[in-house]
Amino acid sequence: MADTNAKLTVNGEEYELPIIKGTLGRPVIDIAALQESGFWSYDPGFKVTAPVESKITYIDGGKGELLHRGYPIDELANNAEYLEVAYALLHGDLPTADQKADFFEKIREHTAVHDQLRKFFEGFRRDAHPMAIMVGVVGALSAFYHEDLDVSNEAHREITAIRLIAKMPTLAAMSYKYSQGEPFMYPRNDFNYAENFLYMMFATPADVDYEKNDVITRAMDKIFTLHADHEQNASTSTVRLAGSTGANPYACIAAGIAALWGPSHGGANEAVLEMLDEIGTVENVPEFMEKVKSREVKLMGFGHRVYKNFDPRAQVMKETCDEVLEALGINDPKLELAMALEKIALEDPFFIERNLYPNVDFYSGIILKAIGIPTSMFTVIFALARTSGWISHWLEMHSAPFKIGRPRQLYTGETRRDFVKVEDRK
Numbered sequence: 001m002a003d004t005n006a007k008l009t010v011n012g013e014e015y016e017l018p019i020i021k022g023t024l025g026r027p028v029i030d031i032a033a034l035q036e037s038g039f040w041s042y043d044p045g046f047k048v049t050a051p052v053e054s055k056i057t058y059i060d061g062g063k064g065e066l067l068h069r070g071y072p073i074d075e076l077a078n079n080a081e082y083l084e085v086a087y088a089l090l091h092g093d094l095p096t097a098d099q100k101a102d103f104f105e106k107i108r109e110h111t112a113v114h115d116q117l118r119k120f121f122e123g124f125r126r127d128a129h130p131m132a133i134m135v136g137v138v139g140a141l142s143a144f145y146h147e148d149l150d151v152s153n154e155a156h157r158e159i160t161a162i163r164l165i166a167k168m169p170t171l172a173a174m175s176y177k178y179s180q181g182e183p184f185m186y187p188r189n190d191f192n193y194a195e196n197f198l199y200m201m202f203a204t205p206a207d208v209d210y211e212k213n214d215v216i217t218r219a220m221d222k223i224f225t226l227h228a229d230h231e232q233n234a235s236t237s238t239v240r241l242a243g244s245t246g247a248n249p250y251a252c253i254a255a256g257i258a259a260l261w262g263p264s265h266g267g268a269n270e271a272v273l274e275m276l277d278e279i280g281t282v283e284n285v286p287e288f289m290e291k292v293k294s295r296e297v298k299l300m301g302f303g304h305r306v307y308k309n310f311d312p313r314a315q316v317m318k319e320t321c322d323e324v325l326e327a328l329g330i331n332d333p334k335l336e337l338a339m340a341l342e343k344i345a346l347e348d349p350f351f352i353e354r355n356l357y358p359n360v361d362f363y364s365g366i367i368l369k370a371i372g373i374p375t376s377m378f379t380v381i382f383a384l385a386r387t388s389g390w391i392s393h394w395l396e397m398h399s400a401p402f403k404i405g406r407p408r409q410l411y412t413g414e415t416r417r418d419f420v421k422v423e424d425r426k
């Protein structure tokens with residue numbers, strides 16, 4: 001609601017810019033009036049720009065607070081299942097017992113993928129990165145559901161959200177199985193969401209007595225919850241921008257997966273393990289830290305654009321990390337190295353002065369490594385979990401009128417010049 005105006009004077013002209021307050025957080029200045037001023041706003045990296053209004057997730061980076069639909073992330077991660085959190089992201093509230101049963105059943109009904117989709121996998125090299133496969137196969141889902149792709153139809157939008165959340169674990173596990181040369185495992189609908197994913201990853205058809213592990217299942221479910229949504233991050237903004245053109249939701253989520261892949265975003269958990277490989281042993285940590293300080297390399301898994309005191313997801317993840325390492329009795333030198341790195345970084349003034357704390361990807365990388373997930377699958381798991389957030393934002397956008405996203409630019413190229421024939425060019 002706008003209750004007062006800011007004033008901006010440019011070239012002697014005064015513009016009234018409404019100040020709009022949300023329910024929490026910084027108010028925003030509506031700069032639409034700049035349209036008449038002859039100026040654009042300039043904000044590389046969108047550091048101070050809110051391009052949307054949203055009711056899904058709230059972050060207070062200073063306080064280290066993350067709320068989904070108002071519920072604190074640690075309470076959700078410690079008490080709710082990922083699919084309940086997905087329901088809340090989609091629908092606004094945590095489900096009642098009946099709503100939960102109904103939603104879980106709908107997800108179970110849609111875990112399988114069309115058998116023809118296997119052929120897409122076979123088109124990839126065995127050594128293809130699973131994120132490359134995910135970008136392709138998730139986008140390709142749009143070719144299987146022509147009849148439900150009217151983005152203006154609420155029922156079509158809803159079934160698409162269910163299909164995407166239900167099929168992501170199946171597709172993610174298939175991308176891993178393909179890389180291993182192992183047969184794909186069909187989903188088991190007597191397993192819960194995290195169990196089913198682990199089963200499709202690690203069981204084989206010959207494995208008649210596959211055993212679940214409750215500590216690992218719970219840790220995986222928490223990893224899903226802690227990655228479910230994070231307001232207008234790069235991949236979610238990408239999903240919204242693609243969606244603003246009216247593009248189909250599978251294509252929009254594929255765009256989100258592509259944006260997530262980068263090492264500054266979801267690719268960081270994979271980059272953490274690559275960094276540990278590069279460092280090698282604890283003795284090499286001081287030398288590596290010198291490289292970080294001279295800006296030769298970044299300490300992957302540290303720092304965040306929004307959280308400047310601590311990442312509340314990282315706190316829950318650290319506890320889970322300790323539980324998993326203890327339960328599995330793991331004694332891996334790479335995990336010891338990670339812990340040494342964490343300790344040194346938390347005590348070093350370079351990191352303290354710049355508010356660089358371990359982020360969620362630092363610990364999730366370590367947990368995933370401990371439970372035997374290959375490094376190349378880390379970002380795929382992030383994408384699987386973030387799908388509920390992406391599709392919730394896409395649905396929110398489609399639930400009200402919206403405009404195509406079309407930013408402007410500060411042009412610094414050549415000014416107008418005449419065409420020169422090739423023979424006369426110098």
Ligand code: CMC
Nearest residue numbers: 263264265266268298299300301302303304305354359361
């Ligand atoms: N290692 C070393 N120095 C760093 C790091 C790092 N990981 N991150 C930031 N800095 C330094 C940076 O060089 C700058 O120093 P100075 O002021 O002396 O030039 C200062 O800290 C401020 O950094 P910034 O680049 O302005 O911060 P940003 O908000 O633009 O970047 C970030 C945020 C997450 C991209 C960055 O911290 C980073 O690249 N971290 C490593 C990658 C990573 O772990 N990403 C996962 C983020 S959490 C998952 C997700 O939400 O996607």
